[in-house]
Amino acid sequence: MRMLLSALVATTILAGAAQAATVYPLDRATILAGSPFDFKVEFKSVVKPEDVKITVNGQDYKAVLGKEAEFVAEEKGKEDKVLGSALIARDLVLPTEGTYTIEVTAGSESKSVTWDVYNTGETAKAKNVIFLIADGFSVAHRTAARIMSKGMAEGKANGRLNLDDIPPAAFIGTSATDAVATDSANTMSAYMTGHKTAVNAIGVYADRTPDSFDDPKVENIAEAIRRQTKKSIGIISTAELQDATPAAVVAHTRKRGDKAEINGMLFDVKPDVILGGGSAYFLPQATPGSKRKDDKDYVKLFQDAGYTLATDKTELAAAAGTNTGKILGIFHTGNMDTTLDREFLKKGTVEKFPNQPGLVEMTKVALDNLSKNPEGFFLMVEAANVDKMSHPLDWDRAVVDTIEFDKAIGVAREFAAKNPDTLIIVTGDHTHGVSIIGTVDDEKPGTEMREKVGTYASAGFPNYTDENNDGYPDKVDVTRRLFLNANNGPDHYETFRPKLDGPFVPAIQNEKKEYVANEAYKDVPGAVFVPGNIPKEGDSGVHAVDDVVLQAVGPGSEGFKGYMEQSDVYRVLADAFALGVKQTN
Amino acid sequence: MTHPDPQVTRRTLMTLLAGLPLLTATRPAAAAPSLAFDELYSKFGVLGLEFSEKVKSLAGQEITIKGFMAPPLKAEAAFFVLTEIPMSICPFCSTDSDWPDNIVVVYLGEKQTFVQPSQTIEARGVLEFGSWTDPETGFVSLLRLRNAEYASV
Incomplete structure (x- = not known):
């Protein structure tokens, strides 16, 4: 043990002599062969260009990467x-699969990283992929949705959700490159690009400069589909269309809050069907x-580009019947209302936007439209409110939206029954x-x-x-209801x-920017003050680091197994579509 | 327990606000017309909001409106945001992008002490409508009170 320790100390001292530069893509990156990406080396000190030596697998980098990198003598941070x-x-491209070891030295700084450049099969396994994601989807949401929707007697569920018959395929590790904890930007970005990144980043590695648009980019699935195929692309979200999850299908930015710019990136990619909220960034x-x-x-720009516009449920139904092939449906200036508010309670912002479609109608219209393309399609469907209502600990809204998510899964499964060349993935971010x-x-x-909380045997069954x-509980305020609880939160x-x-x-x-308990609920009979256990700057419950359960059915689903990094899911998607191969003529 | 004692909080507030009536007294006593949050827009649509006739007709006049004070963007900002309900915003919202549609930006005539977020206040000032970007902060607003003051109610 002592010998091992001294060996460790010796290594540490040696390593300390040389500062480590940072290389993007990071060590252990997996890169789809032929996909464009940005390469960046950040030195911790100012170095001379003639001192910089970069090799790839022992050769000068320019020969392998095909391009000379631009030298920036001094990168500036905040306050210069x-x-x-x-x-x-x-925009480098590595067309050939294999292991690439990049060695960088300059003065006292050095770094070695290895990339795994992979290719896909020659032929696509699936014609269509439907990627259904409930934001923040945890096991409790699924269990609660099943019990609330189907009921339970003598310990057995009285019915099955649509997602209950999709085989669990893998546990997904969601951590970010900069933290064990994670958010919807870097997690969806890992799914949609095959590269992990930092919290709040989308389609880029997070570099050190303040500019959120200069970070090293990686290709996303929409760009890869456009580059290699003639498939259609659809994006559906009950959030703003510029929100992290839908944005990660198309966008590149260090900051998920760059919503006005993200909307421009959505326009650049022009997915064929775009349905969701967030019209404020279109105006x-x-x-x-x-x-x-x-x-x-x-x-106007989308309309000029041939899109049929829909702004409510009625117009969406009308747009579904048109033959333009392109639909832009925007149904709210911000995030769309939850199913519980939209369909039952008429609260939230339903009074202002009374005719919003739900995830089920949107999924139906998208599938009808996208399936007209004989080349196939990729459709991303996001149930955003599962997360948006879990943050404020509003479990009834989160669970009812999970039931709606399950109904959208039902629509996808019906489609796949008639179109067996469809891969369905159901997961959370x-x-x-x-x-x-x-x-x-x-x-x-x-x-x-x-004292009315029932635990163990005294819990009984909900009524x-x-x-x-209709699959939804007739009301959520029954006398014996599920008790969901967060393990963290604000006061x-x-x-x-x-x-x-x-x-x-x-x-x-409050004026100190600290979150304090909302007194509006103080006088609700029986209300109990719960002291927060996260920093006071936190407004709501936070994401967990727990694995996500990914389920999949259809051709290509055999690529999922065991534990997978979130970024490895992309490789299965790429393989299902054979994105390593040019399919346009 | 970090349970704040509401009595103490309320008392502190009262002390803070004790100076306010004096300030109000320097204005002409004539009752200014009042505007409510649900009277700001005649139409909420996906393709835009429409200012109500009441907003249009009261523009340029001194009015009062009740709401809640959102914590200031920056301590030294010349304005605060008045909201219909006490603010709770997401962890990623450092910009104006995630504010609700119906906010009123209040430019104070003179500095005043900030109040607790759950305290209803009445702001009084000259109403202005139309898109305006605050030159210091870049904060975009549609409805503003100029030369304003406020008191808790």
Whole structure:
């Protein structure tokens, strides 16, 4: 043991003598052969260009990478702080699969990274891929959706969700390149590019400069599909279309908040069917409701590019019947309302946007339209509110949206039954710290709500009903309901009841920018103050680091197995479509 | 327990606000017309919002509106955002992009102490509508009160 320790110390001292430069793509990157990517070396000090030596598999890098990198003598950080020298080469392509070891030295700095450049099979396994993702999808959401929708008696579910018959295929590790924790930008980006990246980044490696648009780019699935195939592309989200998950299909930015620019990137890629919220970023700044800071009118730009516009459920149905092949459906200035608000309670912003379609209608219209392309399609469907309602600990809304997600999965499965050359993937991008621990039973004695929490045998079974057989509980405020709980959160009041007046707002910000419990719930009978256990700058429950369950069915699904890094999912998608091979003539 | 004592908080607030009535008294006593959050727009649509006739007719006049004060973007900002409900914004929203549609930006005539976010306030100032980018912060607003002041209610 002592010998091992001294050996470790010796290595550390040796390593300390040389500073490590950073190379992007990072060590252990997996790169689709033929896909363009940016190469960057960041030195920690200012170095002379003549001192920089870069080899790839022992050869001068220019010969292998096919391009000379631009030398930047001094990269600047905030307040013009000198960060060191850098080398950047954009749009490199490695056409041949294999292991590539990149050795970089300059002065006292050195770094060695190895990339795995992979190719796909010659022939596509699947004609179509439907990628269904519930943002933040955790096991508790699935269990709660099944019990709320189908009921349970004597320990057995009274019915099965659509997703219950899709084989679990892999556990997915969601961590970011800069942290074990993760967000919807870097997680969806890993799925859609095959490269892991930093929290808040999409389609790029996160470099050190403040500019969010100069980071080293990697190709995303929409660009790869356009480069190699004539397939159609569809994007559906109940969030703003510029939100991290839909954005990761098409965009490149270090900052997911660059929504106005992301909308421009969406236009550059021109997916054939685009359905969701976020019209505020389509409108020129002079239009009230716009969140742009320029005069670009993306509604007009898309229309001029041949898209049929739909702004509500009725117009979506009409657009579905047109033959333009391209539909832009924007149904809300911001995020669309939850299913519970939209279909049942009419709360949230439903009064302002009363005729929003749901995920099921959107999925149907998209499949009808995209399947007209004989070359096939890629469709991404996001149930965004599972996450958006898990953050504020509004479990009823999160679960009812999970039921809607399951119905969209049902639509996808019906399509695949008739079109067996379709690969269906059902997954989440990350998880939440949520669990079901039992029930809340209003009929238990006393007034203290805490004493009405049923655990173990006293939980009994919930008494949701579904008289009209629509798959949704007739009401969520039944007398004995599921009790879901987060393992983290801000200071808040636990009311033990569904929030029938609108989505839960557990905490609000004070003048010190700290989140404090929202007093609006303080006087709800039986409400209990729950002290927060995350920093006070946090407004809501946070993502969990737990693995995601990925399920898949159809041709190509055999590529998923065991534990997989989120970025490895892309390789299975690429292989299903044979994206290593040019399929356009 | 970090349970804040609401009594203490309220008392602190009262002390902070004790100076306010004096300030208000320097204005003419005539009652300014009031505007409510649900009267700002006549239409909420995907393709844009329409200012209500009431907003259009009151523009340029001193009005009052009740709402909640969102914490300032920057401590030294010349304005604050008045919202219909107390603000709770997402962790990634450092910009104006994720504010609700219906906010009113309040430019104060003179500095005032910020109040707790759950406290209803009434702001009084000259109403202005149309897109405006704050030159210091780049914050874009559609509705503003100029030369404003506020008091808790």
